[in-house]
Amino acid sequence: MSRLKVGLPRKREPGFARGVHGADPPFDGEALSFAVFLEQEIRTGRGPFSFGEREPLREIAAHLEGILRLGLPGRTVSVLKGAQVGMTTLAVCLALYCAAVRRLNVGYFLPDQDFADRFDSTRIRPLVRSSKLAKAMRDGRWKGASPKGLLEFPAPGGSCFLYVLGLRDIGNAISLPLDVLIRDEVDDLPPENLKWSEDRLDASRLALTVNLAVGRAPGAGIHAMYLRGDRRRWLVPCPGCGKEWALEEEWPGILGEEEGGPLLACPGCGAALPRGAGRWAPEAPEALGEGEGGRSYRLSQLAVPAVGLERVAAKWRAARFPGERAKFRCSSLALPDAGEMQPLTRELLLRLRDEAPCFLEEAPA
Numbered sequence: 001m002s003r004l005k006v007g008l009p010r011k012r013e014p015g016f017a018r019g020v021h022g023a024d025p026p027f028d029g030e031a032l033s034f035a036v037f038l039e040q041e042i043r044t045g046r047g048p049f050s051f052g053e054r055e056p057l058r059e060i061a062a063h064l065e066g067i068l069r070l071g072l073p074g075r076t077v078s079v080l081k082g083a084q085v086g087m088t089t090l091a092v093c094l095a096l097y098c099a100a101v102r103r104l105n106v107g108y109f110l111p112d113q114d115f116a117d118r119f120d121s122t123r124i125r126p127l128v129r130s131s132k133l134a135k136a137m138r139d140g141r142w143k144g145a146s147p148k149g150l151l152e153f154p155a156p157g158g159s160c161f162l163y164v165l166g167l168r169d170i171g172n173a174i175s176l177p178l179d180v181l182i183r184d185e186v187d188d189l190p191p192e193n194l195k196w197s198e199d200r201l202d203a204s205r206l207a208l209t210v211n212l213a214v215g216r217a218p219g220a221g222i223h224a225m226y227l228r229g230d231r232r233r234w235l236v237p238c239p240g241c242g243k244e245w246a247l248e249e250e251w252p253g254i255l256g257e258e259e260g261g262p263l264l265a266c267p268g269c270g271a272a273l274p275r276g277a278g279r280w281a282p283e284a285p286e287a288l289g290e291g292e293g294g295r296s297y298r299l300s301q302l303a304v305p306a307v308g309l310e311r312v313a314a315k316w317r318a319a320r321f322p323g324e325r326a327k328f329r330c331s332s333l334a335l336p337d338a339g340e341m342q343p344l345t346r347e348l349l350l351r352l353r354d355e356a357p358c359f360l361e362e363a364p365a
């Protein structure tokens with residue numbers, strides 16, 4: 001790690017932020033909840049932020065809010081998700097809330113710097129609905145850091161920052177102290193850089209980590225984080241027979257049809273299941289102890305009515321080959337499946353050596 005450049009904030013004159021903005025920071029001293037912040041300050045492509053059609057996100061947001069409100073130290077929240085479920089939007093909103101309202105230093109880590117550089121203009125700025133939030137932040141400067149993806153939230157007592165960084169090449173990442181670490185698409189981040197990102201929290205009293213990704217490798221990456229946590233599944237009760245179902249586990253048997261359109265039908269009695277009207281239930285509540293994996297959620301597209309079932313069903317029908325079906329299971333069902341991308345294991349190499357007349361040797365230890 002010695003090759004990392006170490007930087008400290010540039011010295012500010014007292015009252016610097018006041019001088020630039022001519023006033024106290026917009027959210028100074030406010031006890032604004034995350035839910036109200038989402039409602040008042042955030043705009044999505046379809047108007048003000050709302051949990052409608054994305055009901056499972058409500059508890060995740062409430063849990064994160066609770067950690068911040070109570071200042072619970074060292075917590076981890078991991079979300080193994082399907083594509084387009086709205087979790088990245090929620091994570092970006094959390095980053096803005098933590099920096100603007102809670103006055104925390106936040107790192108939002110993405111796989112590569114190109115992605116990170118675009119993220120600010122494509123994912124963060126368009127979410128800013130209120131002029132109040134826009135006023136609270138500006139392009140940031142930190143000695144030794146690329147100004148790209150660095151947002152500063154000035155205040156008389158000192159600025160706090162939101163860094164959006166690519167984590168594949170951390171050569172550009174200075175030694176930044178963080179309170180909140182958000183890692184998006186963790187399956188694409190090199191494991192040694194994940195560890196580096198964790199060290200950024202060492203000096204923080206809060207040290208909150210949020211991981212989110214579409215999982216691709218069973219037992220690795222975000223799936224491993226999910227397994228280490230308390231493994232929350234979205235259970236939907238059947239209005240007919242009362243049995244609760246984890247929708248993605250019943251795929252494809254759960255897919256039914258009604259008046260020409262697809263629906264999710266109870267595997268027990270056939271009644272139509274209301275996708276969004278469920279509850280989160282942990283499979284491993286004991287994992288919440290200190291030093292354990294924390295909260296973990298598995299959020300498939302089936303639990304999010306905002307993702308049309310017609311689209312999901314069409315993608316399933318189009319996926320004919322095992323590799324395509326594996327991809328579907330990862331991105332729609334949030335059930336990681338390596339498909340044809342199974343990693344080379346020692347067992348496989350040994351089998352190849354035994355069964356084929358070739359010369360494979362294990363590297364000396």
Ligand SMILES: [Zn+2]
Binds near residue numbers: 239242266268270
């Ligand atoms: Zn039923």
